[in-house]
Amino acid sequence: MTLLDFINFYLVPGIVLGSIYAVGAIGITLVFGILRFAHFAHGDMATLGAFIALALVTAGMDPWTALPLAMAITAGVAIGIDRTFYDYLKARPKIVTVMASLGVALMLRSVVQMLWGVDPTTYVTGIVRPTDYFGILLRPRELYTLTAVVLIVVGLELFLRRSKWGKAMRAMSDNPDLARLSGVDNRKVTMLTWAIVGALTAASGFMLGINTEVESMMGWHLLLPMFAAAILGGVGRVQGAVLGGLIVGIAEELSVFILPAQYKAATAFALLLLILLVRPRGLLNGKVL
Amino acid sequence: MPLLDMKAVRGGYGDADILQGVSITVAEKEIVVIVGPNGAGKSTAMKAVFGLLNVRGGSIVFDGEDITGWAPNRIVQRGICYVPQVDNVFREMTVHENFEMGGFLRKGDLSAAYERVYELFPDLKAKRRNLAGDLSGGQRQMVAMGRALMLDPKLLLLDEPTAGLSPKYMEQIFQITRDVRDAGVSILLVEQHAKQALAFCDRGYVLATGANRHEGTGQALLADREVAEMFLGG
């Protein structure tokens, strides 16, 4: 196998998959850091986002134009879910909210299955030939995925570092009591967090859908690698989630060298166990909750 | 009329009353210190002023207005800022961002407020881009005070600002506290270093088991035999 073969058949798919995990993992890490619970409905929220995009595409939109709209709609849905379910539980121990999010996951999946059925489908049909960039083969959808991920990550980082409310989110993650003493409105930060998280899950669902297929269990299968990525990078760290996502994605694609292909999905689990054993706070020193 | 008038306040975190009738006043431009043994309720008394406690009796009047039972963010806007005893900075944010968060509720241009804070804490100017969590204990305490001063409060509540600091830093913090007072801010502080604090304050209170035990000018309390025996090691 030549180096180019390695890049084209293992590294590029790994990076594309890893970028998708990264976008999902950022959402998980934000919920963990700011709202302080493990959000198990994350994957199924991604499924919903993917199907909202599908509905828009079916209605005649171009997939990549549908993406921002699907992100916005899913952001609204995420805020609604928080208001309807999690908000009522915030005075209870966090484990109650964690369990409730599992219930929300099942509910979202059922809604998707009721509305769109259980058969896999795709945004676009037909085979797309990759373009050759100095020997590296990239399909347009892969190129767009990577571009979108870079834009999302850079945009989010700028928002968190530069804007007043981005800083408020970081303050809430860093020291919630002091943030409240400084006059930061917890409700607003919570809403903003869900808006961002909802948008991110929709993006991850859509990008998985456009690179593979759209089906009702897609998000559920994303959950483990996304959590692995978030924990690997260090809980509460946006950059850690990106790093973790890329590592998990690439590791899954490379795992076929040592494991039968059907064990691909177990790679994330193995990585998660490994990191918890040797470096429980993750690569970038995340929070201990 | 004093700026802060806390009268016979009772209350606690849950159902039990930790404070069993605490009365404290702070006049304009006064430095008032609370001392007392560990667990006496010093921090709790301060939290009561800042609306972090279930107050079940007594009243807290600030600047002519009854603020008993107000939420902290309303109290902040009314002109009281609070520096907690522990976890009083955003460790993963820069010094400057800590100040920005302190001024979160302020609208408009904050440059005068930043200038004032950096003037009070010149050491922090060079460190403005460092993470607060990476600073020394004394510098972190300065960040905490600076954050609280960004809103330009009338009354500053400081809970053990010198805990764990070297004598050099303790002197520096006391000096800054005086500077802040000279700039027109009244100060209520809890201190573990009773002797030094009583020597430097205008007036002091000794709390024990959630109630007032002694009060008077710093000098009078230092001279009091009973106070000396109780808290100052004879």
Ligand SMILES: Nc1ncnc2c1ncn2[C@@H]1O[C@H](COP(=O)(O)OP(=O)(O)OP(=O)(O)O)[C@@H](O)[C@H]1O
């Ligand atoms: N968050 C809380 N919830 C319940 N009880 C508390 C809480 N904080 C303090 N207490 C209790 O209230 C009492 C008074 O505590 P407080 O912190 O006010 O003492 P302190 O005088 O500040 O002591 P120290 O010098 O150790 O800071 C103690 O018995 C303590 O256990």
Ligand SMILES: [Mg+2]
């Ligand atoms: Mg205390």
